[in-house]
Amino acid sequence: MEPIKIIDALACPLPLANVDTDQLIPARFMKEPRSVGYGRFLLHDLRHDGEGRPVADFILNHPQAAQAKTLVARRNFGAGSSREAAVYALVDYGFRCVVAPSFGDIFASNSVNNGLLPATVSEEDAEALLAALGDAPAVLNVDLESQHITVGELSVTFDITPTWRTKLLNGWDDIDMTRQHAVEIERFATRYASSCPWLATEPSQLIARG
Amino acid sequence: MTTPTTLFDKVWDAHEILRSESGQSLLWIDRHFVHEGSFHAFNKLHERQLAVARPDQTFGIADHYVPTLTRRLDAIEDAKVRGMIEQLADNTRRHGITLFGLDDPRQGIVHVLGPEQGLTQPGLLMVCGDSHTSTHGAFGCIAFGIGASEVAHVLATQTLWQSRPKKMRLTVEGELAPGITAKDIALTWISRLGADGARGYAIEYAGSAIRSLSMEARLTLCNLSIEGGARCGMIAPDDTTFDYLRGRPFAPEGEPWEQALAYWQTLKSDDGAHFDREVTLTAADIAPTVTWGVSPEEALPIDGRVPDPAAQHEVGKARQLRDSLDYMGLTPGQKLTDIAIDRVFIGSCTNARLEDLRAAAAVLRGHRSKVPGIVSPGSTQVKYQAEAEGLDTVFIEAGLEWRESGCSMCVGMNGDLVPAGERCASTTNRNFKGRQGPGARTHLMSPAMVAAAAVAGRLADVREL
């Protein structure tokens, strides 16, 4: 994964609360292999009207939106379904960072696993950032080392779990990290199995009792 | 004297392999469920040429994409849908994982099947690439949803890195009024605390009203923990739990059962254990509750009225209200019981167990539904049991369709969709925009309330029927 230190690029304002993962990528697109590129599915049903035509004033249809790397939204971003496809859609579109006052738990950890920074700011700071961006993409600077977001004169701080910050700064992958602990895992598994002998998973009968 | 410990911490500590310098725990996973959507994770595993660490603790379940009109794979017309089910069968076969496939008599929605088969047990740590994995916490285990990268990690290592969440105790004291269900408790607390109100917390549900809930109702309550943003929800195991589990196919028997039981009886929060947050509800205050908007927090007692954005002083909130009302096609101040519906859906891992179908059938018996609708049992076993009791006849005579088990219209991945602009009274868990299909309008409520809405052709108070 590509490490993140500074993201200095256009940011899109998305002044909506509760943008759930069902909206980020509607379920009907999730049968596709990742190789088709999930960016085109991002917020599909907000971007298009019932007839499939682009909604003119929706931010992702702005001519400059495709160059944006940061999205600024309201509270509870990425709530709901655990679908990592929601993060694939954001990343494939080009985003490296989402700024919001709160995130769905599973969405946030999915983000970090795909090199997308979930930056938590206060409600007031989110409003200030949205106001500073206005209604078109504008340049915004995210500094992961100092945990600052800057738009013009406005500078605010953001929160991120320290482990996630380290992972993103280094572009680390969990599986590699964990495999270094193979011996401890094995030791634990042996001790655990002997302390919980009832956990073997052979079914006693094939069908549930009536 | 040892320090008083919460139920959550007892289970967490029993699974902690090590703690990193930054404070994250590497946790051992007891049970891992995979479904059709887990293909991204299997692909990651294949790219890196990794094996599945513990196929014996991994279980495959076909539920998200399965058709509800047939159990025959070759009868599925949409090649991509068929492909999703085949891909799961291929991946599980290749790695020696037990599969509860389309035509298996044990098939069902993962969160119905796990408890029913006795795979879900107190004290376990369970994960699945599905957010409603919180359901299984009803047995006093830690269970939560994970994303595809984490699914790949669990497949490869049988472990997961996690930060210990804060603990919240949600106590419901007293007696629930007749007709009030776990769904009403859940929608009530979520509407009060918000859809992110429990973010960062593991919830333990406690209090006399919770203790008196059946296992099925506890599953419904824990299922909806995620809709309030919680990492997971759990209930200390008791005789209700043990009685439910005894004799299930994957439950221990004989001597191992006795050993397990002795351990399970220790699984409760000690007196004086510290919770980071305490929330208390009075059971008697909880009314039959329905959602009117596009987030589970947008819920109200059935005798209420659609909120008015003009009465909301905060600009952002007023705008959000207007947006929800606009999507839902509702007028401010309208009585909830004046909202006419176009169809009903009884199904999903939230409310499609036998008890739920009985509750809906009890209301529908001898009536006709004014609107079309689907009933999809939570599992094939539930379907058989319901048919043995004649519940299928009640639904069919009411004019509803009696289908096979699967996620169905909860998420519409198999093609069971609510048409754009139509309004559906639903026993599911998410009223998000487009959740049941592009442009679909969803009102969440309990099975009996959906049945009442079917009979009335509009949202209705089950207490008045």
Ligand code: SF4
């Ligand atoms: S029924 Fe709905 S919520 Fe439950 S597992 Fe299936 S899609 Fe998810």
